[in-house]
Amino acid sequence: MKGRKLLMIPGPIEFEPDVLQAMSMATTSHVAPDFIEAFGNSLECMRKVWKSPAGQPFIVAGTGTLAMDMAIVNLIEPADNVLVISSGYFGKRFEDILSRYGANTTVLEAGVGEAVSLDAIEEALKTKPYKALTMTHVDTSTGVLLDPKPIAKLAKKYNVLSILDGVCSVAGEELQQDKWEIDVVLTASQKAVGVPPGLALLMVSERAMQVWENRKTPVCNYYADFSNWLPIMKAYEARKPSYFGTPAVNLVIALETSLKIICNEGIDNRIKRHQQLASAFRAAIEALHLDILPKSNKLAANTLTAVFYPKGIDGAALRSKIAQSNVIIAGGLLSDIKNSYFRIGHMGSVSANDLLAVLGALERALIELEHPVAYGKSLEVFQQELLKNS
Numbered sequence: 001m002k003g004r005k006l007l008m009i010p011g012p013i014e015f016e017p018d019v020l021q022a023m024s025m026a027t028t029s030h031v032a033p034d035f036i037e038a039f040g041n042s043l044e045c046m047r048k049v050w051k052s053p054a055g056q057p058f059i060v061a062g063t064g065t066l067a068m069d070m071a072i073v074n075l076i077e078p079a080d081n082v083l084v085i086s087s088g089y090f091g092k093r094f095e096d097i098l099s100r101y102g103a104n105t106t107v108l109e110a111g112v113g114e115a116v117s118l119d120a121i122e123e124a125l126k127t128k129p130y131k132a133l134t135m136t137h138v139d140t141s142t143g144v145l146l147d148p149k150p151i152a153k154l155a156k157k158y159n160v161l162s163i164l165d166g167v168c169s170v171a172g173e174e175l176q177q178d179k180w181e182i183d184v185v186l187t188a189s190q191k192a193v194g195v196p197p198g199l200a201l202l203m204v205s206e207r208a209m210q211v212w213e214n215r216k217t218p219v220c221n222y223y224a225d226f227s228n229w230l231p232i233m234k235a236y237e238a239r240k241p242s243y244f245g246t247p248a249v250n251l252v253i254a255l256e257t258s259l260k261i262i263c264n265e266g267i268d269n270r271i272k273r274h275q276q277l278a279s280a281f282r283a284a285i286e287a288l289h290l291d292i293l294p295k296s297n298k299l300a301a302n303t304l305t306a307v308f309y310p311k312g313i314d315g316a317a318l319r320s321k322i323a324q325s326n327v328i329i330a331g332g333l334l335s336d337i338k339n340s341y342f343r344i345g346h347m348g349s350v351s352a353n354d355l356l357a358v359l360g361a362l363e364r365a366l367i368e369l370e371h372p373v374a375y376g377k378s379l380e381v382f383q384q385e386l387l388k389n390s
């Protein structure tokens with residue numbers, strides 16, 4: 001039997017065959033006309049996916065953490081006040097990065113499975129002049145989805161830059177960067193954008209680019225400095241050769257391929273597919289009497305689901321049984337409760353078939369571990385929900 005595994009973790013994800021094929025092409029020069037075209041197309045296509053016709057896109061070799069690092073190091077100067085709105089592990093990462101660059105951080109930390117309230121955010125914004133606030137659209141450690149709209153509105157009201165970590169949301173959750181007036185929306189290739197790991201992607205508003213231009217101190221990170229990358233992005237978009245650091249040629253070709261797939265499906269259709277599959281999946285999980293981390297469905301992400309292990313079930317044993325069915329899911333990430341839950345990624349090219357396979361493997365594993373579940377119950381509910389919404 002073919003050892004075909006289904007990768008259902010919140011990144012890296014299953015990639016489209018065309019994207020993988022693009023990865024395996026003969027590497028060209030970074031100034032070859034075809035490559036310049038692919039890079040330029042990718043930058044233009046990003047604006048459609050982010051819904052940011054006015055934004056400045058950046059494509060840089062690195063991971064999502066580099067994208068976070070770039071946003072902070074370019075916009076924040078030592079002693080700037082920054083408000084960190086955290087709903088889990090990746091919210092705290094912003095705090096670490098900000099502290100490293102000498103910012104004064106104030107952290108608003110949500111309870112597990114919750115989001116920080118707008119009142120708490122406004123209270124904090126009233127206390128002192130902040131330069132920026134950071135927020136996590138989907139915190140991959142908890143599966144909590146934030147509504148960035150009203151937070152960005154508050155940021156605007158208090159004249160504060162808004163920085164959104166969209167690593168687990170861009171191309172999977174609703175986003176209208178320009179309309180919602182978010183200054184930076186960043187992501188990485190290996191999540192809902194659907195390209196193997198290795199690219200940091202950012203979209204920066206005109207306002208934020210001005211803040212960067214008016215800095216008083218130099219950007220204290222050479223590789224991440226917009227000064228080095230902005231001319232490169234502008235050159236590729238003008239279809240002109242340029243060089244600062246060698247771009248990840250094959251990854252950029254793969255990015256162009258994936259962004260085209262996304263735009264062909266239509267970004268709105270794609271978001272709707274994520275919402276419908278995620279909501280049917282949550283209903284199926286509920287039918288197994290399992291609890292999810294987010295305190296309500298409204299707070300639940302459409303790109304992944306975080307689920308508590310049922311009482312009496314050994315998490316490692318459950319995950320290993322599921323892995324024996326060739327379905328790969330992820331364990332917990334939030335340190336305090338790491339061993340009490342698991343996570344299933346459902347973003348990018350995810351289909352109903354993939355989630356049926358996950359539910360089948362999960363049911364079998366629970367039954368083998370003598371946890372009482374009715375055969376086929378979650379599959380039945382999943383199918384019913386999908387048909388109801390189709």
Ligand SMILES: *Cc1c(COP(=O)(O)O)cnc(C)c1O
Pocket residue numbers: 011063064065066090136138139140165166167168188
């Ligand atoms: C994965 C992830 C990151 C980190 O991305 P890397 O590519 O692993 O550096 C940051 N934020 C969120 C929300 C993520 O899901």
